Structure formats: C-alpha cells, structure tokens
Amino acid sequence: MRGTRGGTVGAILLVVAMVAGACGSDDDSDAGGTTSDGAGAEKPAVTIGSANFPENEMLAYMYGAVLADAGYPVTYKLKLGAREVIQPALEDGQIDFVPEYAGNYLSFLDKSAGSMSVDETVTRLRALLDPRGLSVLEPSGATNADAIAVTGEFAEKHDLKTISDLKDVPTPLTLGGPPECDTRITCRAGLEQVYGLTVAFKALDADGPLTRAALDNGDVQLARVFTADADLKTKGYVVLEDDKNFQQAGNIVPVVRASKLDAGARALIDKVSAALTTSALIDLNKAVQVDKEDARAAAEGFLKDEGLL
Amino acid sequence: MPLPAPVLGANGPGSWIWWDWVTSHGDTVYAAGREHVILTWWAVVIGLALALPLGVAAWRWHRLAPLVLGVSGVIYTVPAIALFALLVPVTGLSRTTSEIGLVGYTLLILIRNVIAGLDAVPDDVRDAARGMGLTPARMLVRVELPLAVPAIVAGVRIATVTVIGLVTVTALIGQGGFGQLIYDGLLRDFRTPLVLGTVLSVALAATADLALVLLERVLTPWSRVRAAGR
Amino acid sequence: MWRFLGDVAAWFTTSAHWRGDAGIAHRLAEHMAMSGAATVTALAVALPVGLVLGHTGRYGLLAVNVSNVGRAVPSFAVLVLGAQLFGIGAKPAYVALVALAVPPIVTNSYTGVRQVDRDVVAAARGMGMGEARILLRVEMPVAVPLVMAGVRTAGVQVVATAGLAAIVAWGGLGRFIIDGLAQGDTVQLFSGALLVAAVSLSTEVGLGLVQRALTPAGLRAASTAQRRVPVAPGAAPAPGAS
DSSP states (O other), rough: OHHHHHHHHHHHHHHHHHHHHHHHHHHHOOSSSSEOOOOOOOSOOOEEEEEEESHHHHHHHHHHHHHHHHHOOOOEEEOOOSHHHHHHHHHTSOSSSEEEEHHHHHHHHHTTTOOOHHHHHHHHHHHHHGGTEEEEEOOOOOBBEEEEEEEEHHHHHHHBGGGGGGGGSSSOOOEOOOOOGGOOOTHHHHHHHHHHHEEEEEESSSSHHHHHHHHTSSOOOOEEETTOOTTTTTTTTEEBTTOOOOOOOOEEEEEEEEHHHHHHHHHHHHHHHHHHHHHHHHHHHHHIIIIIOOOHHHHHHHHHHHHOO | OOOOOHHHHHOOTTTSOOHHHHHHHHHHHHHHHHHHHHHHHHHHHHHHHHHHHHHHHHHGGGHHHHHHHHHHHHOOOSSSHHHHHHHHHOOSSSSHOOOOHHHHHHHHHHHHHHHHHHSOOOOOHHHHHHHOOOHHHHHHIIIIIHHHHHHHHHHHHHHHHHHHHGGGGGGTTTTOOHHHHHHHHHHHHOHHHHHHHHHHHHHEEEEEHHHHHHHHHHHHHHHHHHHHHO | OHHHHHHHHHHHHHHGSSTTSSHHHHHHHHHHHHHHHHHHHHHHHHHHHHHHHHHTTTHHHHHHHHHHHHHHSHHHHHHHHHHHHHHHHHHHHHHHHHHHHHHHHHHHHHHHHSSSOOOHHHHHHHHTHHHHHHIIIIIIHHHHHHHHHHHHOOOOHHHHHHHTOOOTTSSTHHHHHHHHHHHOOOHHHHHHHEEEEEHHHHHHHHHHHHHHHHHHHHHHHHHGGGGGGGTTTTTTTTTTTT
C-alpha cells in the first residue's frame, strides 16, 4: 500500500539516525565545557573543574597539562560557576580537582574565619577538608587576592588610600561584583561587618567586562577586583588598602580528592605551584584576558618556559 | 562591495571577526558544534519518543489532555536558565541535566502538534479504514499517524529550532555547544567567538529546519503525487 | 522537598524581600516596564511593516520566515551582543527584547492581512477606496486576531527572556534566578523562576483576553473552530528565555 512506504522509510531513517546519534555521543568531548585528553591504563583519571573566570580556567589547564603529560587521563569541566556551585560538585565527586584561593576558600567554608597568615589558613582548611576526603596541597607563592578598587578620579576626588577612608565619602556608595559577592564576608557583607560601611550592591561579574564597564561609567563607585589583574594599572584604577584586613590570603592552593590523586600526581602539582609567581600570573592574565590568547596555550607556554612540560 | 576592514582584516582581538582566530580555532569550533548537535539530537529524539505516546493518549482519552498539556505547558513557562540551575543539585553539572531540561521544553510543542495532527485526519478516511476492517490500533499506526506526519514534523521543526537556541543557555552550567563560544565572549569581552557562536547557532538551526522539511517530503510521498497530479 | 517548599513560602512572606530596589515589588515593576516598553516598540516597528507587506503581497517569503529565523537566534547571544554594542544594563536588554519581539509580529501581521479574501479587496478597490483605506477598513479588522496572536507570542517571549537579561547586569525578576544560581541559594533561584513563570502565564492569559476583546464577533466563532489547528512554524511562542 502506498501509504505505508513513507512510514517504512521514515522508520528506517529514524533507526539509522538514532544509531548514528548514539555512536556520535560515545565520548564526552566539547569546546570549553568538558574535554578529555591523555591516555594511560594504570593512572587514575582526574576531572579538573574551574570557576567561571578566565584565570581559573587557565590554572586548570596548567595543572592538567602537567598531569596529562605524565600519562594521567585528564577530563576538564570548566566555567562551571562560582565556588557556591563548585564546592558541592567537588564534594560529591563530579570533579576531583579545583585550583582554589586559600583565604577566600576558608571564608567560604567557615564564615567566622578572620584574616590570617597563609600557613594558618592552610592548616585550618586541612582540618575542615580532610574529613571530607579532600586534600589541600601546598600553597603556591603566587597570590591573587580580592581587593576593592575605585577609579583614579574618584580616589583623587575624595583623597582615598584605604578602605576606611571610604567612611568620609559623602555620597552613597555602590559596590559592583559577582552576584555571590553580596553575601560573602570577603566582599560586600564584609565591608559592612568589618568596616561598618553600608554600601549598595550591583551584581555584575567576577571582575570581568561588566564590572569594568560599570566602574568606568559610574554605575558603581567601588568594584571587586583581583590583585593579579592584568590591567588595573593601565585602566588607572586605585586599589584601596585593606587596613582592617578583611581580605584573606590569596595564595593559590590546589584542592584534590585524596583517593584519586596518587603521590606522583601530587608531586607534579606541587612542582607547578612552586614555579608559579604572582608576576607570572599577572602576565598570564594579560595574555588570556587582554590579548585573547587561549587559556590552554598560555598555560602550556608558561610550563614549557619553566621546563615543566 | 568589500566588507569593512574590521570584518575582513586580521585586526586582532578587538575586531568583530578576527579571522586569524577563526582559522586557528577550528578544533574548538568543531568540538562546540559536536556538543551542540548531540545535545539537540537527543533532546528532540527523546522528546518525540515521549510526546508520541503522550499525545496519542491525550487524544484518545480526552480527560487526560488537560493534565498532559498542563504539565508540559507549565514546564514551558519556566525560564530555561532556572530550570537547568534547579536540576543541577539533583542531576549534577552534566549533560543529563541539560537533556532533562531540553526535553521538557520540546514536550508542549510536540504533544500539541501530535494531537492537532491526529485531529485533522478527515472522518471519511477513518470511516473507510474502519470499513476495511482495521482495528483501532492498526488504524492508528497505518492511517492516522502517517496522515498526522505533516503536523508532527511542523512541531519537530519548531522544537528543534527552539532547542538549538536553548542549548546555548546550558553554557551557564558547563555545557553549551556553540554557547561556550558566546559565554567566552561574555567573560573575556571577546567579540569573535561571540559572533561566531551566534552565527553558527543560527546556521545550525537553519540547516536542521531544512533537513526536516526534506524529511517530511520523504515521509509523505502522497502529497507529492497529489501535487504532481494537479 | 516539603521543607524546601516551606523555605520558598518563607522567602515570599519575608517582608524585607519585597521592599527596596532589590525587592520583589521593584524587580517586578522593572520587569513589566521593560517588557511592556520592548513589546510596544516592537509593535510600532513591526506592525506597519507586516501590514504593508501583507497588503502589497511583496517579500512574502521573507515575512513568513523572519519569525523562524528570529526563533533560531539564541537570546543568550542577542543579550551579550547587545552588551557589546550598547554597554551594560537596561540598554542591551531593551534592544535584545525588541529584536526578539519584532519577528512574530511581522509574520503574523503579514499572514493576517494575506488571509483577507482578495475578491473583497478587489471589490473595495472597485468601489473607489484608496489603498490606505482598504488596509485600514477592510484588511486590518480581519487581520486583528492573527496580529494579536503575534503580539501575544511576542509579549510572552519578551517577558520570559527578560528573565535572562540579568546576565548583562540588568535587573528584573531574572536577578533572583542569576543571583540564586551564583550564590548557591536554591530558594531564591526557585522563587525567581516561579515569579517569571507566573508573570509569563499572566501575560499569556491577559493578552489572550485582549485578543478576544479585539476580535470582531463574527470572526470569534471561526477562530474557536481553528483552535485545534496544528502549531505551524511561526506561530508558537518560545519557552522561557530561549
């Protein structure tokens, strides 16, 4: 019957297409979200996650490249979100490794933690995370701490050098930063509690183009920036001194799943952490964010220069 | 007319289309495209696999219709980013999360069109089929569904194009397909991947739409014959 | 799960959440004002275009397919592109939303005018009516139901997509969704989603009532019979923030 021919053809097409589709989705590869590389039978597979800002993505590639080179199968799950999203993923096993920032990480896990030295921070972190099966490896000397910045003109107009100086500014203040900044003790909530400053908040991004735009056009007077930013100087921003120490140690510190990373992997990771310096970090940030180089290429370039790759 | 320099020239990072970047990032673009196609494919296939029985059931047993259409309708009004974000604590930062959300969004369109397609089958055709001794089940498979194909394909077309657009939103939970390029453009203030991701997303939608139009022609040979016979 | 829903109820009943610039009331007002402005602008731009094209019959293929193309452009991309062109905040949101609303109105206005019986138009011309009068007195009234369907589609789409505009630093109800996601505050996220969904549904229903009110009584009976017609490409609204 004529009418069934189309139906048969259609059914065949559908089955063929489904099989083709199933074959196509064999491995879990994609552009920036999830990628796999490295072979290796005995070495445990590692899934590296990153937060949704370019520096963290670059760091993920940096540690990952060294591991992949040594034969560990590495999968990347990048630009997942803020720490609020990543920590649950780390704890329930979706990712095994995140390059973290010592002080902010501690603040996040323990809201009552004040500002302290990096060594103390790491000790406290280990106490909190070892029971969860997560190991905090050696902190790097490279730091990228949170900071509050204003435009050069604003600093000059109100004679601002420290965050405390903001108390004397007559006009209402708005802080711009990523949405999670509003509730963080290392961010807006901290300004209120430590400095007694009541500032309004505007949710933008993690020191990205939205924050820069808002600061430049006066939508916000204060911006959450990171000290390893490539263009603070070139944009003429003034970083206000944290005289009451509400910001934490910004040392980069790898956090890994204890069961997944063997001694060999840890040694490699420690080597990378040791080689990284703040000025190298700033240069890398410039390459990735300003010159729009690939995070991966920039990270691997650094590793090659240091003889680690 | 030559394209203005910022489009053609290898100006650099600030231009709308930095050709050097485009040509040197074929693998990134390919990987993004692959993820986009895979996410879309499974969403539509699973959506259709669910919508067909649900649509037929809602059409056969009228009392089910408000429930089926209601639930799928409600899912439809939930903002995509919220649906994906709410699924994350349940199914993780994974493709499964994206697929559940995407499939949810196809359901209303597909179910509505299955019902409408079945409704549109002329009564005299049904009578004739019954007259020839076909049971309701056989009638459904041999007569009613094939005749409903144009409406169903129309629904698949809309659903596919819609899903292709929604896949880009999954970049905010770690997937994204071409949306990864768009997201990179947002995070780094980088125009080229932004433009590229957008253009490729639209191109994919147009291609899929065209492919489905062709598929419909294959599945309904009688419409071609009727047209030719005029 | 019940505890979660209890938390959501608590979120809504906390009066502090309703007050101030970041409060529900303000965000809701912001959201509706933006959606309304964008839809009205789109109407002002798209309606004349669609009507004239429909009347003259020119560029039909384009008019019919523009809404398909429009649906294919991801709103996520339009918002980010808008931010590149217009800076952050309300401007890119506005431009993106207008761009989103135009296609369905063009397509539906065109199709609405085209479905007027050409004989009727010929007769009107024969009676000496000018083109503009024909368009306004003969074609438009018949086209109203479809035009309104287009406005409804566009309006709902705008309200839903306005929920995504928070990613380019705008406000609106999407703020609760994006901030909830970033802060890991699922209660805020869910509440934001509920608000946007509720507002989308209300818009759909509200504009549906307007559509019925504006449809001449004679056509209303015909359109009820049409309700079971399959959703053709161009007529379906896009889901929340597509």
